[in-house]
């Protein structure tokens with residue numbers, strides 16, 4: 001599909017699904033289900049470093065203000 005309107009396709013940075021109109025933080029999108037998963041994932045769980053790594057990308061991405 002041609003994206004002629006300049007609307008960025010929002011892919012969840014965690015699961016890669018198209019998450020529009022999901023949560024967008026600093027230009028990066030997280031779908032609602034992943035946001036919930038991150039919120040309930042404890043530090044001691046195996047998947048926590050995975051989520052943390054994905055979310056860290058948001059803060060490390062160049063800011064465009």
Ligand SMILES: [Zn+2]
Pocket residue numbers: 012013014015016017019030031032033034035
């Ligand atoms: Zn997701």
